[in-house]
Amino acid sequence: MVSTVRLAVIPGDGIGPEVVAEALKALDAAVAGTEVSFEQTPFSLGAARYLETGDVLTGDDLAAIRQHDAILLGAVGGVPGDPRLAGANIERGLLLRLRFELDHYVNLRPSVLYPGVTSPLANPGDVDFVVVREGTEGPYVGNGGAIRVGTPSEVANEVSVNTAYGVERVVRYAFAAASARPKKKLTLVHKTNVLVFAGSLWERTVDAVAAEYPDVAVDYLHVDAATIFLVTDPARFDVIVTDNLFGDILTDLAGAISGGIGLAASGNINPDGRFPSMFEPVHGSAPDIAGKGIADPTAAILSVALLLDHLGHPELAARVQRAVAADIAGRGDARRSTSEVGDAIVARIDVHETQRI
Numbered sequence: 637m638v639s640t641v642r643l644a645v646i647p648g649d650g651i652g653p654e655v656v657a658e659a660l661k662a663l664d665a666a667v668a669g670t671e672v673s674f675e676q677t678p679f680s681l682g683a684a685r686y687l688e689t690g691d692v693l694t695g696d697d698l699a700a701i702r703q704h705d706a707i708l709l710g711a712v713g714g715v716p717g718d719p720r721l722a723g724a725n726i727e728r729g730l731l732l733r734l735r736f737e738l739d740h741y742v743n744l745r746p747s748v749l750y751p752g753v754t755s756p757l758a759n760p761g762d763v764d765f766v767v768v769r770e771g772t773e774g775p776y777v778g779n780g781g782a783i784r785v786g787t788p789s790e791v792a793n794e795v796s797v798n799t800a801y802g803v804e805r806v807v808r809y810a811f812a813a814a815s816a817r818p819k820k821k822l823t824l825v826h827k828t829n830v831l832v833f834a835g836s837l838w839e840r841t842v843d844a845v846a847a848e849y850p851d852v853a854v855d856y857l858h859v860d861a862a863t864i865f866l867v868t869d870p871a872r873f874d875v876i877v878t879d880n881l882f883g884d885i886l887t888d889l890a891g892a893i894s895g896g897i898g899l900a901a902s903g904n905i906n907p908d909g910r911f912p913s914m915f916e917p918v919h920g921s922a923p924d925i926a927g928k929g930i931a932d933p934t935a936a937i938l939s940v941a942l943l944l945d946h947l948g949h950p951e952l953a954a955r956v957q958r959a960v961a962a963d964i965a966g967r968g969d970a971r972r973s974t975s976e977v978g979d980a981i982v983a984r985i986d987v988h989e990t991q992r993i
């Protein structure tokens with residue numbers, strides 16, 4: 637059946653537009669010759685737009701984005717500490733607002749150590765796990781405030797919000813994901829020994845849902861210990877379920893052990909399908925390398941694979957993933973530009989049908 641997907645494209649700031657350009661080339665190649673096509677609408681959003689117009693995300697922007705089936709985002713945010721962006725809070729006003737308004741309660745972040753990738757770990761073993769990070773609650777909701785700001789007696793609060801409704805739905809998603817994977821293991825990561833109220837809610841919810849999934853082995857790690865095991869024994873993980881903040885931190889580490897942040901893809905999923913889900917690399921706008929043409933676009937390209945899978949085209953997703961795996965296997969130490977990596981992956985997507993990897 638012929639289908640046209642309405643795709644909102646937010647290239648964003650820094651290396652965002654550079655990697656999104658390559659991701660779109662890969663998307664075109666993946667759907668070429670199929671009955672799936674994408675109708676793209678670009679949205680100019682991010683720090684650059686704010687500096688030009690003073691707008692971060694208007695009601696009209698949001699309404700227009702909602703009309704799409706999916707979103708591809710590069711990265712947003714300027715140079716950390718740039719005083720011109722002090723009042724804007726691009727990350728909260730744009731990125732987090734999209735995640736909250738579009739109810740992206742699952743932030744899905746797979747980590748796979750592809751053959752040929754150099755991990756900084758001596759013996760990484762079989763790294764193939766996925767972090768299911770809660771995406772709409774936790775300390776990122778903006779529930780806080782400060783008094784006596786700028787004085788020696790300043791007090792600043794940032795409250796973590798955890799609701800039974802919010803925790804249960806993401807835990808259910810994580811169990812279903814674990815049950816569908818070969819290892820069938822779920823690890824709750826939290827800090828229940830000190831964050832006792834939220835920790836207890838997460839623990840009780842996991843225990844309750846676990847009763848419905850006797851096939852899934854469940855364990856628990858405090859987040860500090862989880863960082864140890866991600867480095868010493870990442871193969872022990874299968875599905876990690878955790879809150880918004882811990883998941884943010886753990887997935888940069890997960891990216892680093894699986895070959896670098898330039899390979900780490902993610903999906904901000906609204907599993908109910910009421911709103912468009914949003915796919916983006918785990919990394920940020922990397923102002924330190926922006927404009928140099930050296931950003932690795934692989935994470936953005938793998939985010940396209942997650943997008944295709946989410947839209948019900950696992951065979952097209954696999955086409956992209958196989959091309960990436962083949963490119964990675966042959967990379968060696970040669971440094972390539974952003975577009976050279978994109979072109980090489982696209983070439984492998986194109987030959988996919990004749991040269992199965």
Ligand SMILES: NC(=O)C1=CN([C@@H]2O[C@H](COP(=O)(O)OP(=O)(O)OC[C@H]3O[C@@H](n4cnc5c(N)ncnc54)[C@H](O)[C@@H]3O)[C@@H](O)[C@H]2O)C=CC1
Nearest residue numbers: 711712713714716727897898919920921922924925931932
């Ligand atoms: N989803 C998003 O839009 C995110 C936005 N940010 C924003 O991005 C800006 C920069 O944040 P940072 O903390 O520096 O994190 P970052 O992820 O942008 O960069 C961290 C380090 O990783 C490197 N790096 C990142 N992506 C890479 C790639 N594709 N290829 C090669 N190297 C890569 C960078 O050069 C830098 O050395 C900030 O404004 C931050 O708020 C940060 C994380 C996520």
Ligand SMILES: CC(C)CC(=O)C(=O)O
Nearest residue numbers: 727728731732776884918
């Ligand atoms: C604004 C931040 C929450 C973005 C980020 O670092 C992430 O989602 O990984």
Ligand SMILES: [Mg+2]
Nearest residue numbers: 884885888918
């Ligand atoms: Mg992050």
